[in-house]
Amino acid sequence: MKLSSRHEWVQRSELRSMSVECERVGGVNLSQGVCDLTIPAPVREAAKDAIDNGPNSYSRHDGVSGMREAVADYYRRRAGLDVDPETNVVVSAGATGALYCACLALLEPGDEVILFEPYYSYHRSTLVATGAVPVFVKTRAPDWDIDFDAFAAAISDRTRGVIINTPSNPSGKIWTRDELNRMAELCAKHDLIAFTDEIYEHFLYDGLEHISPASLPGMWDRSITISGLSKTFSITGWRIGYCLASPDIAAAIGNFNDLIYVCAPTPLQIGAAAGLMQLDDAYFRSLADKYRQKRDRLCGVLADVGLTPCVPQGAYYVLADTSALPGSNSTERAMYLLETTGVAAVPGQSFFTGTDGDAIARFCFAKEDDVIEDACHRLEARLK
Numbered sequence: 001m002k003l004s005s006r007h008e009w010v011q012r013s014e015l016r017s018m019s020v021e022c023e024r025v026g027g028v029n030l031s032q033g034v035c036d037l038t039i040p041a042p043v044r045e046a047a048k049d050a051i052d053n054g055p056n057s058y059s060r061h062d063g064v065s066g067m068r069e070a071v072a073d074y075y076r077r078r079a080g081l082d083v084d085p086e087t088n089v090v091v092s093a094g095a096t097g098a099l100y101c102a103c104l105a106l107l108e109p110g111d112e113v114i115l116f117e118p119y120y121s122y123h124r125s126t127l128v129a130t131g132a133v134p135v136f137v138k139t140r141a142p143d144w145d146i147d148f149d150a151f152a153a154a155i156s157d158r159t160r161g162v163i164i165n166t167p168s169n170p171s172g173k174i175w176t177r178d179e180l181n182r183m184a185e186l187c188a189k190h191d192l193i194a195f196t197d198e199i200y201e202h203f204l205y206d207g208l209e210h211i212s213p214a215s216l217p218g219m220w221d222r223s224i225t226i227s228g229l230s231k232t233f234s235i236t237g238w239r240i241g242y243c244l245a246s247p248d249i250a251a252a253i254g255n256f257n258d259l260i261y262v263c264a265p266t267p268l269q270i271g272a273a274a275g276l277m278q279l280d281d282a283y284f285r286s287l288a289d290k291y292r293q294k295r296d297r298l299c300g301v302l303a304d305v306g307l308t309p310c311v312p313q314g315a316y317y318v319l320a321d322t323s324a325l326p327g328s329n330s331t332e333r334a335m336y337l338l339e340t341t342g343v344a345a346v347p348g349q350s351f352f353t354g355t356d357g358d359a360i361a362r363f364c365f366a367k368e369d370d371v372i373e374d375a376c377h378r379l380e381a382r383l384k
């Protein structure tokens with residue numbers, strides 16, 4: 001049977017391919033961002049209770065009221081945003097589902113959207129799959145500062161929006177207030193929408209703060225604030241995320257959410273809502289501290305074995321320099337690393353256009369400590 005012409009827009013992601021290869025050689029998988037740490041008790045218990053006692057049927061298409069209220073309350077407390085749970089919140093199938101529905105609701109085929117490089121491949125694929133055109137603006141190691149001249153130069157008559165991922169996958173970059181203010185000026189000047197992906201908002205190191213772009217003056221009406229609980233509560237398989245937007249936009253996004261997913265899993269929304277309401281700053285601080293220790297351990301070993309890491313400010317990935325490994329591109333180098341050490345990382349070409357990712361690999365440290373230790377010992381044994 002003939003496939004649609006659309007099927008070529010979405011390829012199997014390199015992330016999944018490396019996981020398959022890793023399984024084949026029985027290696028340690030530091031390629032995928034699978035966060036397999038313990039789920040916080042209030043989240044687990046509220047979801048179990050909802051499964052045992054209901055509700056287990058469809059929820060309202062934009063989420064159960066408890067979850068919409070928990071999200072609104074959370075943004076009131078943390079970002080000072082005046083969020084109405086009835087009209088501003090759409091609970092979706094993860095941040096991934098929220099971004100997909102937002103692109104369908106807001107972008108025409110051919111509309112251009114600025115994407116900063118290195119980028120998260122799902123952002124690129126979501127734009128392409130909805131007919132939009134990603135326009136890349138490069139950022140460079142080690143600081144990944146935003147080049148505002150390049151950003152301004154990339155804006156054309158067709159530019160409709162920009163994707164801001166802070167903290168970023170894969171670089172860990174956290175946008176500063178100054179950068180966000182300059183971004184806001186460009187958005188106002190060119191009437192752009194900011195699609196913000198804030199899924200790593202609690203994974204912050206070295207005293208840095210997360211700022212929701214929608215909280216900046218003039219940005220609420222032009223922001224689609226996207227986040228979710230996959231990472232924060234270690235529930236990547238539950239598929240619970242959301243977006244915040246002004247009422248007319250949220251309504252349109254909600255209609256696509258209804259069409260594609262009907263609703264996010266009802267009892268799991270109740271679990272996530274309990275976590276948002278019950279877990280306080282101490283939980284989020286201890287989460288960040290645990291991940292900082294994992295970051296420091298892995299980055300220390302990568303530096304020791306000659307894979308110089310670009311130590312991330314946030315999120316839970318580290319980009320490392322693989323130029324010392326044999327191979328003529330990032331896939332060959334990542335395969336050499338896997339075959340020699342048994343440690344799987346994602347080839348840099350998944351995050352860059354052109355050849356900029358050729359000597360880069362991304363390692364994920366969202367793993368139990370014994371898995372990180374295993375990976376560190378394998379790297380030290382084979383590469384030192």
Ligand SMILES: Cc1ncc(COP(=O)(O)O)c(C=O)c1O
Pocket residue numbers: 033093094095096097120165168169197199227228229230236239240241
């Ligand atoms: C930047 C970014 N956004 C979104 C996601 C996925 O989020 P969700 O599980 O809520 O769909 C990931 C997962 O790796 C990610 O790295």
